[in-house]
Every structure is written in C-alpha cells, then in structure tokens.
Amino acid sequence: MTTNTSYDPLVDTSPANLNWPDSYWASTVNKPISNSHLSGRLQTDVAIIGAGYTGLITAYYLATRFNIDCCVLEANTVGFGASGRNAGFVLKGSGRLGYAQMAKRWDLATAKGIYHEFSQAVDRVGELINTHQIDCDPQEKGYLKIAHNSHALKSLQSASSFITEHLGGEAEFISQSRLTSEFMAHHQAYGAMRLNDGFGLNPLKLVLGYKRMVEKQKVNIFENTCVKHWFEEKGKHRLITEHGEILANKVISAGNAYTPKVFSPKLDEKFLPILSNIIVTEPLSHEELQLAGLHTRQVTMDTRILKYYYRLLPDNRLLLGGRGAIYGKDAMNPVYAQRLRYALGQCFPSLANKSISHNWTGWIAAAMDDMPHVYARGGTGYSLGYCGAGVSFSAQAGFRLAQSIAGEEIPSLPLYTNPLPHFPMPRLRRLGQWGYYHYGWLKDRYL
Secondary structure (H helix, E strand, O other): OOOOOOOOOOOOOOOEEEEOOOOOHHHHHHOOOOOOOOOOOEEEEEEEEEEOOOHHHHHHHHHHHHOOOOOEEEEOOOOOOOHOOOOOEOOOOOOOOOOOHHHOOHHHHHHHHHHHHHHHHHHHHHHHHHHHOOOOOOOOOOOEEEEOHHHHHHHHHHHHHHHHHHOOOOOEEEEEEHHHHHOOOOOOOEEEEEOOOOEOOHHHHHHHHHHHHHOOOOOOOOOOOEEEEEEEEEEEEEEEOOOOEEEEEEEOOOOOOOOOOOOOOOOOOEEEEEEEEEEEEEEEEHHHHHHHEOOOOOOEOOOOOOOOEEEEEOOOEEEEEEEEOOOOOHHHHHHHHHHHHHHHHHHHHHHOOOOOEEEEEEEEOOOOOOOEEEEEEEEEEEEEEEOOOOOHHHHHHHHHHHHHOOOOOOOOHHHOOOOOOOOOHHHHHHHHHHHHHHHHHHHHHHO
C-alpha cells in the first residue's frame, strides 16, 4: 500500500491501494491492524460502499434498528478518506446555503425542517459518542462564525435574527469588543455570530470508534476491498472487487468525494471534488496563547467565500484550514500551506512565525445546488455533497438512509427527495472552479 497524496477523483479510475495521510490526527492514534479483504462470493441484503462516517452509521442503524443483513466495503482502511482527515468540526449545517436563502428558494416550513435535521445531526453525533463511549477528545461547545468585513457583519446580524425569530434556534450576535475580550483577539474580525451546540473533536478517533461500534453488531467491514465494477442484473446488484464479489439486493454508495470519476450513472458527473488543506502548529505556550489573545477552544470559521477555519486543539496546537489546489497532482505544492501560514499571521500576528508540525490535504464534495443529497430509490442509495460539514450531518444522513432502505417514511425535504443534479458541461468543472476561486478572492478582498 502506498501513501499517494495526488489521488484525484476526476482523473483517477480507482482510490485503491492508498494509505492514511501524514496528518496530526494520525499521530494521535496507534493504527489498528487492517480487517481482511473480501475473498470469494458473498450474498447480503445491503452492501455499503465506503467505511467512513456515512457508511458506518448507515450499517449501524440497519443492523440495530431494522435487523437488516449488511456489510461494508472499504477501498483502503477505515480512516483513509475524508472522515479521518477533516478538521473535526461538528456543526449545525451542511452545504453553502444559509437558512434565509433556503426559505427564499423553497419556503419557511422547509427551512425549519432542514434546520431541525441539522440540529438533530449534531445531537446524534453526541449521543453516539456518549452511548458507545467513543474517546475522540470532544471540546467545549460553541461555534463562532467570524465576520471578515463590515458587509459580512450585517449579514451575520441578519442571519442571527432569522435563526432566532423564524427557526426557534439560539444564535447570539457578538460584538468585536466582546469577541476580543472573551474569545479571541482576531485581527481581521468585525464581530461574530455564535451557535451554542457545535464542537470540535478528533475525527480519526471518531471514525475508528464508529468502526468498533459497527463491528460489535457483527457487521462485516471488509478493508482493502475496492469495488472495481458495479452491475445491476435482474433486480440484483453485483459488486466486483479484486479478490471477490458480492451479490446484494440493495446498495448504498457512501464514498462521497472519494468516489472515482466513473462509478455509477447515479453519481457520475454530479459532484465537484474540492481539495481542502490543513496546517497544525507546534503547541503554543501559555505566553503565546496570551499574546495571541486566544481564550477559547470553540470551533471557528469566517464568512469569506474562500473560507478559513480554525480551532485550538487539546494540546494547545492551533489548527487552520482552507482551500487547497484545484488538481490532485498539485495537492502538496507548498504554496498552499504557505498561504495558510500567511492567513495565520494576518489573523494572529504574534503567531506569524510559529512552527508548523503537520500539513495534509483531503477531498470534500459539493453538489451543483450547494446542498447535500441523501437519496434512496429503486434499491440504491447515496449521500453526497456535505461541502465540508460531514462530521455532523453524516450521522443524520446515515440514519435517514437506513430508514429509507428499510421502507420507513422520512421527512419530505429537498435533502431527501431530490436526487443530485447534473453539472452542466461536467468536463469543464475544474475550469469553473478556477474561475470561482478567482471571483471569490476578489470578492473577499474588495467587496
């Protein structure tokens, strides 16, 4: 198995034979021994492709709530994909649409329903952690959204009011002076909105905890078992792997952004894989924390189109993430880590020269309409398009997928009723992404 940092879902035909990234999270665990790969022929009711958060949670609920026979197929080892390399933000939300935008696109009742689903997602992650005693270093609750200019500040004030007045939620507007005195002395902040139920955790420990949770239910998780071909024959599904095959009544695709470019007509050309890039500093001393004005461990993200997100980790390292390269071949080009270091110095000038201990990248997925899609019809299902907020919503998505596969009614919301839309001119997705990044840079800087 190799450590291939250049895997690109729009270029490569398979994500097989890849290893964990050299991330900070990987340094905090002892890598478990891999499970056996699938060998020979197996029949099952539901085959789940992908052993990240979504796939494992779907399997858990199929087994525990519905007593449905299932198995999980992972191309590499659990923890390889986005579930093991993200920033560990458990947030109420997914996709890029704000709630007022949702109400305008659909109606207020729909926005309320989606808000409720996102709220349940955060609660569900907490419940799974507590019920199964998953040691994943959860930190203090609270999610800060930082206004990066005066226009964004007005938008946050409106968003805070909308959540409180129309959705029945709790969103607190925080002035610049209070943000500095109580939370952080952020040198580019104009103020913030705070939600009280987000939190940070170790995402790799979480997905490994989910793996143990599922295995306790006697569900097979086959690692190093990449699905090479997927055929539908006479109402059944035949999944071909390197060493075997599975005949299943139903299939769930849960590879999200790591799904290769040609896999299933239900997914092909319907999502955009986007590279994120993360740096983690060496631990900060007490004096460095005081000088930087860092008083909180609550997860934080700004309002830029090309967002930065950051959090203080349990050992006083500062994690900061943002966009990465457009193409997988450029993933570890040092210019992207350098841009994050520059952003770190702009936000917290005293940390401009702080040493960086880890830098890694990972793929997230966006849908054309900026919303996640959890969809199951005709014996197949998928969940895709978390747009970087999958730590929380994957828990709700897995639960809803299991319900759908079992025939239970789920909420009639666009999240669940609408399939992924096609990208127009899909071969030009990367060109469109390049143009959007340049537009975002100009808008973030000057508007």
